[in-house]
Amino acid sequence: MSKINVLLVEDDKFVQHAFCLAFEMHGMNVRTADNGLNLATVENLREVDVVVTDIVMPEVEGLDLIQRIRALSKSIPIIAISGGGRKKDDAYLLNARRFGADAAFQKPVNEEELVDKIKMLVL
């Protein structure tokens, strides 16, 4: 079985590092990005099996990225994660689903849960 290729979009370096480590421990390949800028291109997504993205980010934020990816591909699994804490954050997660994310989590999320979800969506 080939390795799962994850595209992790997260502006917080510590969160990025933590998720990266967790995914790699489960034998996944991880590519990281600090925000959604220039990410949604056919070339970028060719090797990607699943996109894990934060919602609130500078430049191009999560909801926008989800929409852009969905315009290119209907099938690539997308998981949205948000820090919560704002009134509209529930709406963000709900909107992420509406815009085409396959799953949405609120931080702090258990990485095992996240890995299970990735496996479920990809395999």
Next chain:
Amino acid sequence: MRHSIFFRAFVFVGFSFGLAAFLISVEAYEAVFEFTRTHENWELDELILVAIAAFISGTLWLVAEVYMKILEVRSTAREMQEKDRELELVKRQRAMNTLAGGLAHSGNNMLQPILTLSRISLKQLDDDHPVRSNLTRVIAVAEQAAELFRNVDSFSREHVESIDQTDIAKILNSNMNVVSLSVPPSADLDIKVNCETAKTALNLPEITDILLVLLSNAVDSLEGHAGQISIELDADPDRITLTVSDTGHGMTADVLEHITEPFFTTKQPGAGTGLGLYIIRSLVDRVGGDISVESELGLGSKFTLRFPHLT
């Protein structure tokens, strides 16, 4: 344009004094006095008396109207002050919520690497490694912090939502199916919406909760038999009245006394939490409404909820 009462009063008094001054300057009073004395015509005296009486009563009327106007202006000013204060409170509450929400957001973001990296590290340590117990404590405390942020988050949200508006009429009209779906076909459901709008200070999930609790209680009271469940909504400019009635088994006076107490239930263990009506009462209390229940054993029950009507 209609001039203000103050302006009209000013003109009236000014005109009266002006007229009086003019009459004095042309010695009109002396002339009238001379005239009545020489011709012995007392009707003119009476006419002057009537004019003076009209002038006095007119002045009194004006004074009364000016006084009423002053009272009105004062109470408007007080109301505006009150509104300003409320607005100030809402603004402060909003600022607090933004602060609390932002805090929870940052906190959650910080807890993510703390928890993930600690859990990963724990997995990498041998079972008897001395650092294990400390790392376990770090995880436990971080999880407590996550719980704390969740509470801060929901607290900040709760208060923002309390200034929300939900139109019950709209819900009953548009979600007819959602409401009817929770009623089995054996029951005859009748929904009467007698008003265009019925805006409450509760949010949509809260109103839905209220409706579903009342409906499920009504359904349970029919015990699977055929029966009637009626929902009726009325509203005047001040009040919204929502009644949910059933032709179910009803309640004894003893049960009726306790139904809104937390954890009080007459249902089978596992069938009810005893919290439904308690939650309804809390929600209704929060927005300054009230709830009353009439019930007769074997005949049915009627729940009446009244809310202040937001306009």
